[in-house]
Amino acid sequence: MPTISGSIPPDGDPLAVSKAADALAEAVRVGVACPPVRTLFAEGDLESAYAVQQVNVRRGLDAGRRTVGRKIGLTSVAVQRQLRVSQPDFGALFADMAVPDGGEVPAGRLLQPKVEAEVALVLGRDLPDRECTVVDVLRAVDFALPALEIVDSRIAGWDISLVDTVADNASCGLYVLGATPVPLTAVDLRTVTMTMTRDGETVSEGTGADCLGSPLNAAVWLAAALADRGDPLRAGDLVLTGALGPMAPAVSGDMFEARIAGLGSVRVGFAKEGSEL
Numbered sequence: 203m204p205t206i207s208g209s210i211p212p213d214g215d216p217l218a219v220s221k222a223a224d225a226l227a228e229a230v231r232v233g234v235a236c237p238p239v240r241t242l243f244a245e246g247d248l249e250s251a252y253a254v255q256q257v258n259v260r261r262g263l264d265a266g267r268r269t270v271g272r273k274i275g276l277t278s279v280a281v282q283r284q285l286r287v288s289q290p291d292f293g294a295l296f297a298d299m300a301v302p303d304g305g306e307v308p309a310g311r312l313l314q315p316k317v318e319a320e321v322a323l324v325l326g327r328d329l330p331d332r333e334c335t336v337v338d339v340l341r342a343v344d345f346a347l348p349a350l351e352i353v354d355s356r357i358a359g360w361d362i363s364l365v366d367t368v369a370d371n372a373s374c375g376l377y378v379l380g381a382t383p384v385p386l387t388a389v390d391l392r393t394v395t396m397t398m399t400r401d402g403e404t405v406s407e408g409t410g411a412d413c414l415g416s417p418l419n420a421a422v423w424l425a426a427a428l429a430d431r432g433d434p435l436r437a438g439d440l441v442l443t444g445a446l447g448p449m450a451p452a453v454s455g456d457m458f459e460a461r462i463a464g465l466g467s468v469r470v471g472f473a474k475e476g477s478e479l
Contacts, residue, residue, distance in 0.1 A: 218242040219253045220257065221239075222254045223254045223257035225237075226258060227258055234313075235314065235356055237357070238358075238363070239366055240366050240369075243365055246364070246365065248365065252368055255294075255368060259294045259371065269295065269297075270296065270439070272294060272295060272435065272440075273292065273294075273441075274420045274424050274443055275290060275291045275292065276289065277413045277443065278412050278445040278447065278448070279412065280412070280445070281318065281444075281445045281449055286363075287362075287364045287367070290423060291372045292372055292424055292427065293371040293372025299374065299376045300379070301376050303379065303469060303470075304469045306470070306473045307470065309473045309475045309476070312352065312375050313356060314355050314359075315353070315354050315452045316354075317351070317398070317451075317452050317458045318350070318351050318353060318398075318406065318445035318447070318448075319348070319406060319447065319460035320349050320442055320446055321348070321349065321394070321446070322346065322348070322349035323346055323417070323440075323443060324344050324345055324347070325342050325435060325437050325441065326342060326438075327341060328435065329435040332430050334425040338425070339421045340386060342435075344383075346383070346465060347383060347468075348460060348462040348465040348467060349378060349380065349468060351375070352378070352452070352470070353374070353449060354373060354375030355373050357370060378470045379440075380466050380468040382466050384465050384466070389465060390410070390464070391418055392410045392415065392417075393410060393411070394446075394462050394464050394465065395408075396408050396446040396447055396460060396461070396462045396463075398450065399459050406448045406449070410446065412447060414444065417443035421443055424441065424443075453472065454472050455473075456471065457472075
């Protein structure tokens with residue numbers, strides 16, 4: 203994956219960007235969420251927020267972590283309502299965020315985890331054009347998988363604006379992928395239905411249409427946004443296209459499973475406090 207763009211905007215405040223990035227990084231280091239970082243910036247200053255995101259992504263790369271793709275956030279109206287935001291965003295995915303299907307998240311790994319079910323796409327071709335179309339995405343996608351994204355916020359109490367979540371790498375936490383690739387010729391992503399359970403009880407439902415009308419539309423949005431920044435999606439990238447329904451909070455001992463029609467199922471557990479993995 204190429205270097206992720208996100209330089210400080212010409213009229214931005216480098217000190218504010220550095221201060222926000224440091225606060226978010228320190229929250230991860232000490233395991234204690236920090237106050238919102240939006241107070242450091244003008245209202246709605248997404249360019250500075252993406253610059254903050256880039257600082258900590260670059261720190262991860264410098265520390266030897268490996269990026270494997272992108273996530274799209276806030277594609278579901280239900281999730282937008284939960285978090286009181288109104289448009290999508292994106293963040294970087296690292297290889298060490300992956301949890302095996304059926305695996306467990308260690309106790310204390312995340313600060314404030316919530317789980318959402320979505321469609322993952324793996325690309326077989328680059329998507330370099332700013333005017334990306336659904337046809338371009340259809341040609342580029344190698345296969346789809348069911349996925350669980352375990353979102354997390356380094357902002358205390360999930361008290362976030364769009365600026366906060368963008369700065370916080372789109373509230374990335376961990377992700378879980380199903381094991382059986384499905385070609386797009388075998389499934390209509392707009393009409394797929396999703397049911398997610400926690401310990402056997404349904405906690406979220408939705409359809410592909412609940413993700414910007416279709417997960418393919420979400421991928422088009424992402425491809426265009428990244429190409430416009432000079433950092434396009436590349437062959438081999440993993441794309442988490444966004445929630446198909448409301449997210450659900452997770453605590454130790456929980457077991458989540460999502461079933462997406464035509465794609466299969468995917469499961470993850472949360473280890474109990476004090477358990478040995």
